[in-house]
Amino acid sequence: MTKIQDPISDTPIKMNRIQQKLQENHKLLSIYFTAGFPSLNDTVPLIQDLEKSGVDFIEIGLPFSDPLADGPTIQKSSTQALKNGMTTKILFEQLEDIRKSVAIPLIIMGYFNPILKYGVEDFCRKCKDIGIDGLIIPDLPVDVYHSEYQPIFEKYGLINIFLITPQTSEERIRFIDSVSKGFIYMVSSASVTGAKSGFGEEQQRYFKRIADMNLSNHQIVGFGISNKETFQQATKSAHGAIIGSAFIKHVMAEGPKNVESFVKGIRK
Amino acid sequence: MSYHANEKGYYGEFGGAFIPEMLYPNTEELRRQYIQIMQEPSFKEEFSKLLKDYVGRPTPLYFGERFSNKYHTKVYLKREDLCHTGAHKVNNTIGQILMAKKLGKNRIIAETGAGQHGVATATVCALMGIECVVYMGEIDIARQAPNVARMKMLGAEVRPALSGSRTLKDATNEAIRDWINNPVDTHYIIGSVVGPHPYPDMVARFQSVISEEIKWQLKEKEGRENPDYVVACVGGGSNAAGAYYHYLDNEEVGIIAVEAAGKGIDTGESAATSALGKVGIIHGSKTLLMQTTDGQITEPYSISAGLDYPGVGPMHAHLYRSGRAEFISITDDDAMKAGLNLCKTEGIIPAIESSHALAIFEQRKFNPDDIVVVNLSGRGDKDLETYIDYFGL
Numbered sequence: 001m002t003k004i005q006d007p008i009s010d011t012p013i014k015m016n017r018i019q020q021k022l023q024e025n026h027k028l029l030s031i032y033f034t035a036g037f038p039s040l041n042d043t044v045p046l047i048q049d050l051e052k053s054g055v056d057f058i059e060i061g062l063p064f065s066d067p068l069a070d071g072p073t074i075q076k077s078s079t080q081a082l083k084n085g086m087t088t089k090i091l092f093e094q095l096e097d098i099r100k101s102v103a104i105p106l107i108i109m110g111y112f113n114p115i116l117k118y119g120v121e122d123f124c125r126k127c128k129d130i131g132i133d134g135l136i137i138p139d140l141p142v143d144v145y146h147s148e149y150q151p152i153f154e155k156y157g158l159i160n161i162f163l164i165t166p167q168t169s170e171e172r173i174r175f176i177d178s179v180s181k182g183f184i185y186m187v188s189s190a191s192v193t194g195a196k197s198g199f200g201e202e203q204q205r206y207f208k209r210i211a212d213m214n215l216s217n218h219q220i221v222g223f224g225i226s227n228k229e230t231f232q233q234a235t236k237s238a239h240g241a242i243i244g245s246a247f248i249k250h251v252m253a254e255g256p257k258n259v260e261s262f263v264k265g266i267r268k
Numbered sequence: 269m270s271y272h273a274n275e276k277g278y279y280g281e282f283g284g285a286f287i288p289e290m291l292y293p294n295t296e297e298l299r300r301q302y303i304q305i306m307q308e309p310s311f312k313e314e315f316s317k318l319l320k321d322y323v324g325r326p327t328p329l330y331f332g333e334r335f336s337n338k339y340h341t342k343v344y345l346k347r348e349d350l351c352h353t354g355a356h357k358v359n360n361t362i363g364q365i366l367m368a369k370k371l372g373k374n375r376i377i378a379e380t381g382a383g384q385h386g387v388a389t390a391t392v393c394a395l396m397g398i399e400c401v402v403y404m405g406e407i408d409i410a411r412q413a414p415n416v417a418r419m420k421m422l423g424a425e426v427r428p429a430l431s432g433s434r435t436l437k438d439a440t441n442e443a444i445r446d447w448i449n450n451p452v453d454t455h456y457i458i459g460s461v462v463g464p465h466p467y468p469d470m471v472a473r474f475q476s477v478i479s480e481e482i483k484w485q486l487k488e489k490e491g492r493e494n495p496d497y498v499v500a501c502v503g504g505g506s507n508a509a510g511a512y513y514h515y516l517d518n519e520e521v522g523i524i525a526v527e528a529a530g531k532g533i534d535t536g537e538s539a540a541t542s543a544l545g546k547v548g549i550i551h552g553s554k555t556l557l558m559q560t561t562d563g564q565i566t567e568p569y570s571i572s573a574g575l576d577y578p579g580v581g582p583m584h585a586h587l588y589r590s591g592r593a594e595f596i597s598i599t600d601d602d603a604m605k606a607g608l609n610l611c612k613t614e615g616i617i618p619a620i621e622s623s624h625a626l627a628i629f630e631q632r633k634f635n636p637d638d639i640v641v642v643n644l645s646g647r648g649d650k651d652l653e654t655y656i657d658y659f660g661l
């Protein structure tokens with residue numbers, strides 16, 4: 001594996017799969033889905049199929065009873081996954097051997113309470129053992145992460161990914177950039193997750209404004225990306241884009257088997 | 269030890285602001301300005317004028333003689349039930365609507381469970397001519413028809429929360445989502461001392477008028493500002509926070525918090541958060557909350573709709589953990605009996621939430637010369653149907 005310098009400790013660390021992927025010179029596609037949905041044991045086959053169909057990252061959603069940053073689609077999939085019996089422990093069991101079959105960067109996206117309940121350090125250790133590369137925890141603010149949890153995440157080689165929005169101040173974006181080690185999750189507009197009809201001039205100006213800040217981390221756009229057109233709009237100035245709700249809708253309509261047609265439709 | 273929030277909104281290990289980045293600008297704007305705005309002379313003047321002329325403050329501190337005789341101790345009732353709209357909730361909504369105006373907001377959102385806070389919010393929005401959207405769980409809408417009608421009469425839009433368990437916690441999630449989607453023009457009026465910093469502290473400050481009045485009223489009646497005990501029921505904890513506020517750092521005053529045991533703490537149908545809760549994050553605050561071993565938030569139960577919140581404000585989690593307050597839980601049956609008892613002894617029909625606080629005298633003894641102030645947080649009009657069903661009236 002390639003070596004890079006850790007900017008904080010100056011010691012060489014192994015490059016994480018996310019960091020490697022970000023060096024590729026094309027627009028990256030990340031797909032989010034809720035673990036344990038539509039059926040409890042769909043998690044692993046979905047990951048395998050998504051890798052085969054050529055996506056660049058996978059975000060595995062750890063379902064939560066109260067997902068307050070999510071719109072109706074992800075709420076529904078989370079409620080169903082919990083009804084199916086999904087828990088943190090079961091997800092880890094399902095993923096136990098995942099690195100025997102896939103090489104793609106894997107990110108777990110979940111709310112903070114289940115992680116806190118599992119034990120933050122235990123959770124991070126387990127992620128490392130399995131081969132998880134990064135975490136997105138929308139309700140763990142960068143300030144709290146920085147003052148309380150950063151050393152634990154780093155001890156287990158996990159990249160924590162932070163969100164910015166059109167309302168985030170420049171000063172705060174620079175702070176988030178300084179704490180980030182992978183990419184910055186650029187939320188497309190002030191909203192919860194869920195597909196919108198497209199990106200207007202205002203969003204394009206925002207994407208451009210952030211691109212012009214010359215941040216040290218790449219930006220990947222999420223929220224409201226649903227098809228080829230919105231993917232292209234979002235990645236005009238950003239390095240990649242994340243699709244969640246639209247993919248879950250596809251799974252709701254067509255079942256978990258036919259992911260390739262969805263991915264090809266975005267990429268063609 | 270301090271029992272007030274520090275500048276980051278922590279009460280001991282509890283509190284803070286565990287919010288998605290999308291909410292950061294909203295709460296940050298509020299955090300930077302709330303104390304300064306509340307201290308402006310023009311704000312203070314308007315707030316106290318409305319509390320006096322519109323809400324009907326000061327509310328009486330009433331010595332319940334027959335009630336006291338029955339329990340061989342001196343019991344004063346702080347009559348928040350006499351506030352306009354029937355409960356203490358309006359103290360907070362008056363404060364927050366003035367705050368919203370100062371911040372230049374022209375749209376208000378709120379969550380409600382039983383509908384008391386929804387009505388209090390719709391009321392102040394009507395008073396100020398500001399658009400109001402109240403989120404309410406679909407199940408609660410069906411259970412609380414009169415309050416839904418009140419909100420509509422007052423001009424509010426009542427939006428059903430269809431997600432999760434379709435009750436108060438989900439209505440709160442929906443209100444938070446609305447705030448994420450409308451970050452610039454909207455103010456979120458939270459109904460209790462819950463949510464991310466600065467809400468718990470801001471709401472406690474607005475409710476602190478309760479103990480401010482108790483101090484001078486008790487001085488007038490007993491020649492002393494401090495009772496031996498202050499007692500209040502705790503759902504999220506706003507009436508309790510207001511009743512305790514000016515006594516928190518005065519350890520001579522005993523603090524008693526009363527939670528809803530529902531059908532009993534061990535029955536699986538309870539809302540006694542201090543007994544059943546574990547540390548976690550709910551609605552942006554680190555506090556005690558009822559959850560599964562997997563960290564999923566569970567549905568509480570109480571006969572009283574105002575007490576069935578799965579968490580508790582961070583101030584109360586700290587009062588519990590530090591031992592500053594004594595926590596007592598009261599079952600549905602004991603609360604209902606205590607409610608009827610107040611009707612018969614004092615001619616006051618209490619809200620079922622408040623009946624929980626009144627019920628402690630059956631199980632906790634006080635000295636004959638103890639002065640015990642009970643915060644009578646609301647009146648029982650909204651609960652008539654429950655009283656009728658329960659007692660077969």
Ligand SMILES: Cc1ncc(COP(=O)(O)O)c(C=O)c1O
Nearest residue numbers: 503504505506507574621645646
């Ligand atoms: C009369 C009354 N008392 C108490 C409560 C509980 O709320 P809190 O604990 O915030 O005072 C409610 C809530 O609806 C209420 O209506």
